[in-house]
Amino acid sequence: MSIGEVLAQLRTEFPDTTISKLRFLEAEGLVDPQRTASGYRKYSWNDVARLRFVLTAQRDQYLPLRVIREQLEALERGEDPLHRQRPSLVAVGSEADVAADAADARVSRADLIERTGIAESLLTELERIGLVTSRPPGWYDGDAVVIVEAVMGLTRHGLEARHLRAFRAGADREVGLFAQLLAPLVRQQDPAAQARASETARELQALSQRLHGALVRAGLRDSLGR
Template sequence: SKIRYLEDQKLLSPRRTSGGYRLYSQADVERLRTILRLQRDEFLPLRVIRQELAAGGDVVLGDGDRKPAAGAVRRAILVDTSRAYLSIDEIVEETGAREELIRELENFGIVQPEKREGKVVYDETDREIVRAANELSRVGVGARNLRVFRSSADREANLLEALLGPSLRSRNPERRKEALESLESLAATVSHLKHLLLVRDLRRLAGE
């Protein structure tokens, strides 16, 4: 299950009874809500979520408000260079996806593995893409159908490149840093806009 997986990743540590049953405190529940929100709304990989929680960042209070911890600053996802790489066997084990599905996602450019030291490896973003694609495959959405998302992402990336490309390629460190921060901010805004447009269309579909 999702919760068991988060426990395996050391993101949740509920107490256990003498009989082995898990006991979740209110703090555990709020921590779980924070993890799920950061995954769903901000698309953070678990590695970054773990770092943020360890730093005390973005705590969810009981009333649902978010309270950033003093001095806690989220590192930009787009400029994080401490990437972890996984083999296809590790991707299969962590996501439960079939190797055949992963190969199909590669063929359609949905995941983009790299070759390092003679081995084909995937990063954490690839892993989360595979996880999402695997969920969709359970309701009949195949890798071929996901090309629409790939095309949409390409168009959005091209738009942001047109806006910030010169600054991103600047040799001035300060200008490049500002451009990277703007890129991440705009990417979040674009993602939020897409979500809102989808919600509106789904409401129409539901007849609301």
């Protein structure tokens, strides 16, 4: 298959995949398509399976490319890297689906309220303190749904909107820090650099989530005397 045919195969399951991304994954050693005499890439079905494995691991488990490469190497050696939480070659529905579709999802204010059960007044307050933003006005992306659902869970435990300002402030600090790290790649016009910036942003997000979760667990462990 040509790179365009491979893209068509993957786009249904991974709509944000681009030719630049496929070239980037090749440059990173995740796939090695054959070349014709004139230099055109030719992918086999095994190459497509490897790409699906990589894209699934990124989408569902936020794994960095280094870890995914190690998993693929283990599979090539005939090992079963279950202890590394190997993803399935065929992606299945999961909570990560919402995050994967966040950039493309569009829900109206009425739908957001109906799906999450949030009160109109609380949604207005979340918008006022900057936790939720309508883009364009009156419409919300998939991340807004995730945020509102999380807020609803926290409020059921007694937290109030005013307590959530710290989450917004912390996220803004991380965004500022990560933006500085990504700036050298973002400024480059090379598609490969742009793809690398996207992958780096994904890895930074995953590592940040792991660090935050571990710090909260450790803090609560101390508070509970464990």
